[in-house]
Amino acid sequence: MTRRLLLAAFLFHPGGSHVSGWRHDDAEPHRHVDIDYYADFAQTAERGIFDTLFLADGLYFWDRFPSGIDHYGQTRLEPLTLLSALAARTSRIGLAATVSTSYNEPYHVARALASLDHISRGRAAWNLVTSRYPEEARNFGGDAHLDHALRYERGREFVDVVQLLWDSWADDAILADRTSGLFADPEKLHVTDHRGDHFAVRGPLNIARPPQGHPLLFQAGGSEAGQELAAATADAVFARSLPLAEAQRFSAGLKARVVAHGRDPGDVAILPQYRPVVGETTADARAEAARILASTPDALIVEDVAHSIGQVLGPDPDAVIAVESDAAGGVAAGIANESKSPNRRLARLQAGERLTARELYAESFWESVSVGTAFEIADDIQERFETGAADGFVVQALTQPTGFREFVDQVVPELQLRGLTRRAYEESTLGERFGRARPERRVPESVLS
Numbered sequence: 001m002t003r004r005l006l007l008a009a010f011l012f013h014p015g016g017s018h019v020s021g022w023r024h025d026d027a028e029p030h031r032h033v034d035i036d037y038y039a040d041f042a043q044t045a046e047r048g049i050f051d052t053l054f055l056a057d058g059l060y061f062w063d064r065f066p067s068g069i070d071h072y073g074q075t076r077l078e079p080l081t082l083l084s085a086l087a088a089r090t091s092r093i094g095l096a097a098t099v100s101t102s103y104n105e106p107y108h109v110a111r112a113l114a115s116l117d118h119i120s121r122g123r124a125a126w127n128l129v130t131s132r133y134p135e136e137a138r139n140f141g142g143d144a145h146l147d148h149a150l151r152y153e154r155g156r157e158f159v160d161v162v163q164l165l166w167d168s169w170a171d172d173a174i175l176a177d178r179t180s181g182l183f184a185d186p187e188k189l190h191v192t193d194h195r196g197d198h199f200a201v202r203g204p205l206n207i208a209r210p211p212q213g214h215p216l217l218f219q220a221g222g223s224e225a226g227q228e229l230a231a232a233t234a235d236a237v238f239a240r241s242l243p244l245a246e247a248q249r250f251s252a253g254l255k256a257r258v259v260a261h262g263r264d265p266g267d268v269a270i271l272p273q274y275r276p277v278v279g280e281t282t283a284d285a286r287a288e289a290a291r292i293l294a295s296t297p298d299a300l301i302v303e304d305v306a307h308s309i310g311q312v313l314g315p316d317p318d319a320v321i322a323v324e325s326d327a328a329g330g331v332a333a334g335i336a337n338e339s340k341s342p343n344r345r346l347a348r349l350q351a352g353e354r355l356t357a358r359e360l361y362a363e364s365f366w367e368s369v370s371v372g373t374a375f376e377i378a379d380d381i382q383e384r385f386e387t388g389a390a391d392g393f394v395v396q397a398l399t400q401p402t403g404f405r406e407f408v409d410q411v412v413p414e415l416q417l418r419g420l421t422r423r424a425y426e427e428s429t430l431g432e433r434f435g436r437a438r439p440e441r442r443v444p445e446s447v448l449s
Contacts, residue, residue, distance in 0.1 A: 007050045035085055102130050124212070127220060170188035238273070240272065247272060270391050298315075321356065
C-alpha cells in the first residue's frame with residue numbers, strides 16, 4: 001500500500017494553539033463551552049478528510065501564572081463527553097481523547113473508550129498521558145506526582161490491563177438467543193484477573209469488545225521513558241515540532257526502538273505538531289504571525305520563560321537572565337519531575353548566552369511555526385514527510401476558527417493535488433486508516449463462572 005500522509009486536527013479550546021490566540025479579532029473565546037462550535041470544527045476537519053481529531057486535556061486549572069492572563073486557555077470540556085457528542089455530529093473522522101494513566105483507573109478508561117468506539121462505530125482513539133504538572137497532583141490527594149520513571153512504569157501496566165479488559169469478550173460472545181435464553185456464551189466471556197505492581201483488576205468488562213478490538217493508541221512523550229512506552233505499545237506518537245534534521249533523527253531513533261520491541265517500524269506513525277500560518281503571500285503570513293506573537297502580554301512572556309527554566313524572574317522581559325545556582329545544575333526539582341524532554345532554553349543559558357525572556361520566547365515561537373503561502377506550507381509538509389521526519393502531522397492552528405479553516409481550504413487541496421492525502425474517506429475504522437491490523441484477542445485463562 002502506498003504510504004499516505006496522516007493528518008490530525010488539534011482541538012483544545014476556541015482560541016487556538018497559541019497562548020494568546022483567543023485575543024485575535026477573528027477568535028470566538030466566548031464559545032468555549034458551545035457544542036456547536038466544536039461540531040463546526042470537527043465538520044471542517046472532516047471536510048478536509050482529516051484522519052482524526054486530537055483532543056488535548058489536563059486535569060487542572062493552571063493558575064501558575066500570577067497575571068491570570070492565560071486563564072482562558074485552561075477552561076475546557078471533558079474529552080470523552082465532548083467526543084461522544086461529536087460522534088453524533090460527524091460520520092468518518094477519528095475521535096482521539098487524552099486520558100491520564102496517573103489519575104484514572106484501568107476499568108473506568110477501558111469502559112469509557114469502548115463505549116466511545118461503539119458509539120462512533122470504530123473511530124475512537126486514546127492519547128495516553130502520564131500527567132506532568134503538580135497542579136494535577138494537588139487535585140488528587142498529593143503535592144507532587146509519582147517519580148517520572150514510576151509514572152511510565154504504571155502507564156505500561158495500565159495499558160496492558162485496559163487491553164486485557166477489552167479482550168474480556170470474544171467478538172462473537174453475544175448470542176441474544178431468545179430460544180435458549182442465553183444472552184451471551186459463557187465460554188467466550190473471560191475474567192481478566194490481573195494482579196500487578198500497580199493494579200488489581202478482576203474484570204470482565206461490562207461492555208462488549210470494541211469494534212476496533214482495541215481503540216487506536218496515541219502516546220505523547222519525548223523522554224527516554226516516554227519513547228520506550230510508545231515503542232512498545234503505541235500506534236501513533238504525538239511529537240514536538242523540531243528542525244528538519246532533528247526531526248529526522250528523532251523519527252529514526254524512535255523507529256529503531258519500535259524494531260527493538262519486535263515490531264515493524266511502520267506499526268508506529270510519528271505525528272509531530274504542525275503550527276501553520278497561511279497567507280496570500282509570504283509577507284502576509286509573516287505579518288500575521290508577528291501580530292499573533294505581539295499579542296502576548298509581557299507578564300505572560302516572563303512567566304512562561306521563568307517556569308520553563310525553573311526559576312523566578314523579574315518583571316522586565318528585556319532584562320538579561322542570570323541563571324541561578326539551583327537551575328545551573330539542571331532544572332528545579334519539581335520541573336525535572338514534570339518532563340525529561342530536553343530543555344533547550346535552559347541549556348542555552350547554561351552555556352553562557354546572554355538572553356532575555358522576550359528573546360527566548362520569540363525564538364521558541366518562530367521555531368515552532370511554519371509560515372508562508374499554501375504552496376510553501378505544502379512544500380514544507382511534503383519535504384518532512386518524504387525525508388522520514390514524519391508520517392503525518394497534528395495540525396495546530398494558532399488562532400481559531402480562522403487559522404484552521406485557512407489550512408483546510410488552502411493547504412489541503414494542494415496536498416491532495418500532490419497525491420499526499422486523500423480526497424475521500426475509504427476505510428471503515430480509524431485503525432484501518434492508520435494501517436493497523438485489528439488486534440488479535442488475548443484470551444485470559446479464567447472463564448467467567
